[in-house]
Amino acid sequence: MSEQKKKPSLHTVLTPSLLDLYEVNDSIVVIIDVFRATSTMATALYNGASKIIPVDSAELCIEMGKQTGGITAGERDGKIIPGLSYGNSPSEYPRSFIENKTLVITTTNGTKLLHMALKQGAKEVITGSFPNLSKVVRFLKEQNANIILGCSGWKNRFNIEDTLFAGAVIEEIKDQFTIHCDSSYMANNLYNMHKADMPNYIKTLTHWHRLAAYGLEEDMLYCISKDVAPSLPIFKNGSLIDLK
Amino acid sequence: MSEQKKKPSLHTVLTPSLLDLYEVNDSIVVIIDVFRATSTMATALYNGASKIIPVDSAELCIEMGKQTGGITAGERDGKIIPGLSYGNSPSEYPRSFIENKTLVITTTNGTKLLHMALKQGAKEVITGSFPNLSKVVRFLKEQNANIILGCSGWKNRFNIEDTLFAGAVIEEIKDQFTIHCDSSYMANNLYNMHKADMPNYIKTLTHWHRLAAYGLEEDMLYCISKDVAPSLPIFKNGSLIDLK
Numbered sequence: 001m002s003e004q005k006k007k008p009s010l011h012t013v014l015t016p017s018l019l020d021l022y023e024v025n026d027s028i029v030v031i032i033d034v035f036r037a038t039s040t041m042a043t044a045l046y047n048g049a050s051k052i053i054p055v056d057s058a059e060l061c062i063e064m065g066k067q068t069g070g071i072t073a074g075e076r077d078g079k080i081i082p083g084l085s086y087g088n089s090p091s092e093y094p095r096s097f098i099e100n101k102t103l104v105i106t107t108t109n110g111t112k113l114l115h116m117a118l119k120q121g122a123k124e125v126i127t128g129s130f131p132n133l134s135k136v137v138r139f140l141k142e143q144n145a146n147i148i149l150g151c152s153g154w155k156n157r158f159n160i161e162d163t164l165f166a167g168a169v170i171e172e173i174k175d176q177f178t179i180h181c182d183s184s185y186m187a188n189n190l191y192n193m194h195k196a197d198m199p200n201y202i203k204t205l206t207h208w209h210r211l212a213a214y215g216l217e218e219d220m221l222y223c224i225s226k227d228v229a230p231s232l233p234i235f236k237n238g239s240l241i242d243l244k
Numbered sequence: 245m246s247e248q249k250k251k252p253s254l255h256t257v258l259t260p261s262l263l264d265l266y267e268v269n270d271s272i273v274v275i276i277d278v279f280r281a282t283s284t285m286a287t288a289l290y291n292g293a294s295k296i297i298p299v300d301s302a303e304l305c306i307e308m309g310k311q312t313g314g315i316t317a318g319e320r321d322g323k324i325i326p327g328l329s330y331g332n333s334p335s336e337y338p339r340s341f342i343e344n345k346t347l348v349i350t351t352t353n354g355t356k357l358l359h360m361a362l363k364q365g366a367k368e369v370i371t372g373s374f375p376n377l378s379k380v381v382r383f384l385k386e387q388n389a390n391i392i393l394g395c396s397g398w399k400n401r402f403n404i405e406d407t408l409f410a411g412a413v414i415e416e417i418k419d420q421f422t423i424h425c426d427s428s429y430m431a432n433n434l435y436n437m438h439k440a441d442m443p444n445y446i447k448t449l450t451h452w453h454r455l456a457a458y459g460l461e462e463d464m465l466y467c468i469s470k471d472v473a474p475s476l477p478i479f480k481n482g483s484l485i486d487l488k
Binding site: 014 | 258259261262265398399400401402403404407424425426427429430433434437448449450451453
């Protein structure tokens with residue numbers, strides 16, 4: 001009989017408020033903010049952005065924009081934040097615009113979770129979204145490390161779209177990990193229940209209604225499209241870069 | 245056309261860590277701790293206990309037991325806590341034993357959430373579990389008040405069994421409430437997905453494995469049995485009593 005190797009663990013953290021209940025410091029943390037931060041990040045890097053600097057306030061965004069000569073981006077309530085230049089929509093970052101540029105971006109939930117994961121000593125931090133699902137899956141399979149799938153949620157509350165993405169990742173990698181985590185079981189369950197009908201299902205979610213009020217339906221349909229922006233955003237020296 | 249009455253709101257709180265994100269102070273809070281605190285409480289009151297005093301430590305349990313002459317109960321790691329007399333199993337509280345007695349009980353998760361809800365000014369606090377599902381549903385339908393379904397979880401982490409119960413309640417009352425809450429949508433979804441096969445489904449959950457290691461399989465199957473202990477535990481003057 002061959003020797004049985006101990007599998008690394010996988011946990012899903014449903015909102016940033018719950019992160020400190022988990023052992024972050026020896027884990028790879030996947031930051032998930034499906035509508036729309038991590039979908040936009042994957043897209044900008046796939047389209048050739050040299051790097052993305054995620055910051056947690058508009059003030060810092062302006063400051064870092066000046067320091068780096070980067071493009072500043074951020075929205076609140078569906079509008080570009082005064083003092084910044086662009087919004088949070090993936091459609092704003094085609095190759096013709098973003099290639100070889102630095103994007104300094106502030107977002108409500110995803111950036112916050114990313115900084116929490118760094119502060120708690122994550123081994124690596126990457127970002128995940130449906131547009132770069134397969135790249136995330138491949139990376140996680142290669143690492144042989146404990147994993148935390150971190151859902152950004154909405155103002156610390158649970159949301160379904162981030163959980164669905166966690167469930168999609170779990171579906172692809174569950175055989176390689178020890179999973180003793182009800183959040184992960186639920187996420188995987190929910191994903192399998194709805195994967196065949198995602199475009200209709202997401203129209204029932206709270207976040208859909210909030211963003212649809214700003215006319216962002218197309219954005220959201222893009223954000224649940226698999227592998228349309230296959231980059232691998234990984235945090236190195238203060239920025240997200242495409243690991244490729 | 246008849247005048248449209250504004251429906252009260254319903255939210256599901258997935259773990260005690262998230263309670264402070266919700267407006268507790270004008271709400272009825274349903275404390276849910278399926279395995280096993282709130283199932284045991286419903287059972288003891290249904291079997292004639294005069295009242296239940298939930299306390300958050302073994303020390304206070306002993307003290308209150310002395311003051312009230314009540315039966316002291318509490319477990320840690322599947323064993324009765326030293327200094328207390330009984331455990332957390334619903335099977336320990338048949339009518340022949342508990343009728344007209346006071347039960348002073350300490351539990352890991354449910355009691356904590358109950359005290360948090362009281363501290364945050366809940367309008368009413370009741371406890372819910374499958375053994376008293378229909379009583380909970382009827383009470384909530386009658387109140388015309390905002391509702392928070394509070395899952396006790398496990399050491400502040402999400403668990404599935406409490407969420408399933410929230411989903412079962414939502415299934416019965418959703419037409420009477422405004423629900424703009426992904427946690428509630430997910431809970432209701434999960435319940436509908438598994439309601440026809442609960443005894444097998446719960447065997448896949450983390451909590452099943454933990455409690456099965458103590459030989460508590462029968463307890464857990466009891467705890468997902470609907471309406472086998474139709475009481476309505478409501479918190480009044482420091483105790484849970486059966487509203488009847």
